[in-house]
Amino acid sequence: MATLLIFRPHQREPKIVDLDARPWMADVDFVLGGAAEKVPGFFSIHHAGAVHRCVAYALCDRANQSLNVAATIAWAPRCGATWAWG
DSSP states (O other), X not given: OEEEEEOOTTOSSOEEEXXXXXXXXXXXXXHHTSOEEEOTTOOEEEETTEEXXXXXXXXXXXXXXXOOHHHHHHHGGGGTOOOOOO
């Protein structure tokens, strides 16, 4: 079983989709709306009260895309970044 957490720009929470098997890369491309590539350094995520192994994907051509704040916040702690507010 696999769980997709789909982070969209301008949405605070991911869409959660439970699958019976890992998705094919063509499915990932379809959901993201174009050719996708792995996000380097993203190997785990905190979800539902636990840390899970994962793989993250983003569009290959992100030049004209909005910053995906929710995904960035989810990704940053995995690579050692910290946030300071105020």
